[in-house]
Amino acid sequence: AFLNGNQDEVVYMIQPEGFVDPINAGKICKLQKSIYGLKQASRSWNIRFDEVIKGLGFHQNEEESCVYKKESGSAVVFLIL
Template sequence: DVKTAFLHGELEEEIYMLQPEGFTETGKENLVCRLNKSLYGLKQAPRCWYKRFDSFIMSLGYNRLSSDHCAYYKRFEDNDFIILLLYVDDM
């Protein structure tokens, strides 16, 4: 399980949200917050997490299966190999 996985995704667009309850400042209640990172509950969060994970795991020399983009493998010279499966935030 990857802890707080969805909080590590990079947003590809500007997203604004209402200020969280208890965060508002007197006279600034109508201001909104611009998100710098992905947040739980965003419809984009799973995709942002996947794209970050995918680029990281590929940089380690893993290959993605063309038939399943959540399945990766890495071969070693001594005929050993690793198969890694990703399901949401579980490996």
């Protein structure tokens, strides 16, 4: 899930262990998306999730930020993280 989070800031990392590319051996990587292990990953994923869910017509509960609600006719859907 965290792999889909967007980055709000520029993050660079060294090449992962086991990465073998003699042409680019001394280069670093610029991350385009959040990945596991980054302290920003959870927040980035949560912001992206919130945008997508609200785009689908859900409304966030004011008292409990992890609860979303969508009403359609007589049907009510709750989404709880």
